[in-house]
Amino acid sequence: MTDSPSAPHQLDLVPDALLAGRAADGDTAAFEALARRHGPVMRASARRLTGSLADADDVVQESLMQAWKQLHTLRDGDAVKGWLLRITGSRSIDHLRRRKTHADLGDLDHRLEAGARTAEKEHPEHAALSGSRMDALKAALAALPEEQRRCWVLRAFNDQSYEEIAQTLNISTASVRGRLARARISLAREMEDWR
């Protein structure tokens, strides 16, 4: 089938629910419009969770593939962003589990910070405005124990509930509550100087 010529421009105006409905019907152009719209925040989340931009792109690609296959299970098209981010969270954690078998955790923090520095070079004006404070947060985040950082990112970036985080990480909600609290206490303490 040919793509309709007006699709790319017109679809960018169209609300999520409509695009999700079309994509569930099998419309590839509508799905691509959703991917363009929500891809950047998926990439941002995957980058913080995996600690590397290359891994983040793999995760975004896997997540979009899964989303395309499972779109018919999404009941509320307006919730498509949260749904995509939940998939991104799960795929990121899977990616980390796979990687852990052939790489040690030591280089993870390093890569996370390296990613942060690259991001700043790409956006110098933003860095000048609030860079040092954001630097401090990135460093504090990188210094957290891995399982605490995952909880924090899934809550703050992916906007997941305790139950959803518990499912993604395969731990109890009580553990989510505890890890999230410890992550926040450490981060808040680190950030006290940056008020």
Added chain:
Amino acid sequence: MSTPSDALSCGHSLADLSEYLDTGQIGDPGHLAECPECQSGLASLRRLAALGNELLDADTAAAGSGSDDWMKTILGNLRLELRPGRSIPLRADTPGDVLTETEGSVSALIRSVADSLPGAAAGKCRLYGDLTEPGAPITVGVELAVVYGHPLEQRAATLRQELATVLSRQTELNITAIDVTITDVLEPRNPGPGAPAAGAPVAGAPAPTVGPGGPPTPQEKP
């Protein structure tokens, strides 16, 4: 689950406050308003939440636009395929031949007709009836979004007419009704090529770009 350092002298812990921020639930809500320790703990956790949002916005901006090459590469790798749906039998000129078209190809045809109307875009599109039985009555249901400023009823009527023509010419379906539902009125913004030229009111300035998913900033200009 508390760590020793997170206990406050009032009996609450920072873990309680952390959960309260997410769920709005805590044992004695009345205590919070009066306890300076809890207030200061909450303020500190809220500052952190604001910083977290700031980091999300910065990271999302740094991730680049969805129109950039990285996303083009990903979409190229995915090679999405139109879902075929049900098989619709076609009349064969030679006895013994079995010809079919797919439901997905008919849906795509319907969407392309709707998308070609000025200021309109198709939403969900469904074919009701037994498609696999030649000549069975079929009802078409199309959802339509129309850009603000375009006449809704006229667009719906035009779409109904054009679909009737196109479907009778390009398919063998026995279409008994075409239901068009207007589900959205879209705000016009930054009309690109192919968007309605005149007639649609356009705001004086281009809409400020807000980071995707970012909360609206509370700054208001006088």
